[in-house]
Amino acid sequence: MIKFVIVFLLADIVLGSVAKQLFFSQKTGKYARTTHVVHDTKADIVVFGSSHAHRHYIPKVIDEELQSTCYNAGAEGQQLLYHTALLKMLVKRSTPKLIVLNIDENFLYTSKVAYDRLSDLHPYYDDYREELKPTLGLRSKLIDFKLFFKSYQANSTIMHVIRYYLSPQEDDHGYRPLFGKLNKNKIPKSKPEEVKEYQEFIDDNFVNALKDFIATSKSKQIKLVFVTSPTFYEVDNVTNKSFTMIREISKEEKVPLLNFFNHELFMNKPSLFHDYSHLNNDGALLFTKQVTNEIKKMKLLK
Numbered sequence: 001m002i003k004f005v006i007v008f009l010l011a012d013i014v015l016g017s018v019a020k021q022l023f024f025s026q027k028t029g030k031y032a033r034t035t036h037v038v039h040d041t042k043a044d045i046v047v048f049g050s051s052h053a054h055r056h057y058i059p060k061v062i063d064e065e066l067q068s069t070c071y072n073a074g075a076e077g078q079q080l081l082y083h084t085a086l087l088k089m090l091v092k093r094s095t096p097k098l099i100v101l102n103i104d105e106n107f108l109y110t111s112k113v114a115y116d117r118l119s120d121l122h123p124y125y126d127d128y129r130e131e132l133k134p135t136l137g138l139r140s141k142l143i144d145f146k147l148f149f150k151s152y153q154a155n156s157t158i159m160h161v162i163r164y165y166l167s168p169q170e171d172d173h174g175y176r177p178l179f180g181k182l183n184k185n186k187i188p189k190s191k192p193e194e195v196k197e198y199q200e201f202i203d204d205n206f207v208n209a210l211k212d213f214i215a216t217s218k219s220k221q222i223k224l225v226f227v228t229s230p231t232f233y234e235v236d237n238v239t240n241k242s243f244t245m246i247r248e249i250s251k252e253e254k255v256p257l258l259n260f261f262n263h264e265l266f267m268n269k270p271s272l273f274h275d276y277s278h279l280n281n282d283g284a285l286l287f288t289k290q291v292t293n294e295i296k297k298m299k300l301l302k
Contacts, residue, residue, distance in 0.1 A: 022161050028171070031157060034086065043071040047102065061288040077113070078120070177281035179274070214253045227258045
């Protein structure tokens with residue numbers, strides 16, 4: 001039994017070390033972008049958020065318009081728990097001047113996949129245990145035991161590592177454009193049924209994550225602005241309990257909120273959208289310039 005345990009632990013150390021070496025050697029893909037945020041970026045402006053951040057904010061435009069360096073840390077499918085943890089890892093090493101958090105209206109509604117996707121943070125646990133344990137501990141009370149095993153830390157990432165080695169996923173300072181356009185002749189009159197990854201009741205962990213995101217920014221004297229991205233169809237931003245609470249928190253914490261929901265420049269403009277939820281590159285260019293104009297007006301960068 002003792003021999004088995006020793007062999008098991010040695011195998012875990014060897015396999016885990018190889019897996020982590022492969023993980024941190026990635027040059028492209030979502031994990032490479034996360035690692036760049038955690039280990040390398042010294043950008044003045046960092047954009048956080050889900051796919052709406054990842055696909056809608058063009059760093060080169062922000063660089064030119066605001067005369068500052070920018071990196072897009074948006075991550076497809078990730079929500080507040082992930083972004084708050086990512087921010088904590090970032091500010092341990094670097095302090096941006098401004099953070100833009102792209103807000104989805106359903107950010108505070110509970111979501112099982114939001115917890116499941118926290119496994120993307122496992123490979124960073126050894127170096128950022130203090131920053132990550134409060135978040136990863138929400139998913140499992142045995143997180144220290146699970147992540148003691150090195151191979152477990154990277155076991156959900158291997159297929160992505162192989163994929164990005166075989167087919168590199170290029171980006172522009174974190175931004176990946178979409179180039180397709182909606183076919184105006186095939187647009188339904190009413191909004192298609194949404195595939196929901198959430199349940200419509202407020203998750204206190206998500207509320208606390210948003211407040212923690214704000215507190216972390218303030219503790220480092222980083223300017224913070226919330227922004228909502230345009231969508232093709234009208235968004236209910238009045239009766240939505242999640243977005244209503246986000247606006248209340250924004251007001252209480254004195255965080256500016258730039259609301260582009262139902263904006264006349266974008267709504268029902270098929271030439272600006274790749275799909276009903278995401279702007280194409282033309283739309284992202286227009287949107288990024290609108291956001292930078294508002295930031296200039298507020299004089300957030302002095």
